Amino acid sequence: AQSVTQLGSHVSVSEGALVLLRCNYSSSVPPYLFWYVQYPNQGLQLLLKYTSAATLVKGINGFEAEFKKSETSFHLTKPSAHMSDAAEYFCAVSPTSYDKVIFGPGTSLSVIP
């Protein structure tokens, strides 16, 4: 069965510092991978997705993620944190064969002025 782990339920960074949110997945085949963001009192919206076209994926708001098959990882990064980046971030995985998405537990990102 596929699963997703996110290291660190809460991450704090200073404004302007690098953001690194970790995601590891377990899958017998390369899956489709996603990062979603949830701002307070809102639904989730897609940041970026990996669908085997390129290992480095660029998303909205300056975020990007790199798929590393050897490490079964899909970490999310942003070079310089902004106050507006404070939110909950979810990594998700979907198998290739049917329409099901499994979400990780989420990482809450705080940005300190």
Added chain:
Amino acid sequence: EAQVTQNPRYLITVTGKKLTVTCSQNMNHEYMSWYRQDPGLGLRQIYYSMNVEVTDKGDVPEGYKVSRKEKRNFPLILESPSPNQTSLYFCASSSSRGGSSGRWNEQFFGPGTRLTVL
């Protein structure tokens, strides 16, 4: 405007009183899904539907029912709610299989329904 709507947004009810949370999308999406979000557990899928009259259980279906009589609507039914169903619920939709590439498409989420069962 393309969107997924849910109603109600907030609901407080008592144990055993049947309730329905509606979900509607205006994007002609084939795939719809219900999730519940609980602290530390992320989103867990309750039920999903690949098209009209096609539904299947997700990871936590116990205590819930769904129906898909129309493409745009996917209501979530709690026949006899219990306190452990107190949660934040999200409906989502997507275009199934992402066209000719067969790739999974982005899920569009509703704003959420916060349910409290006393």
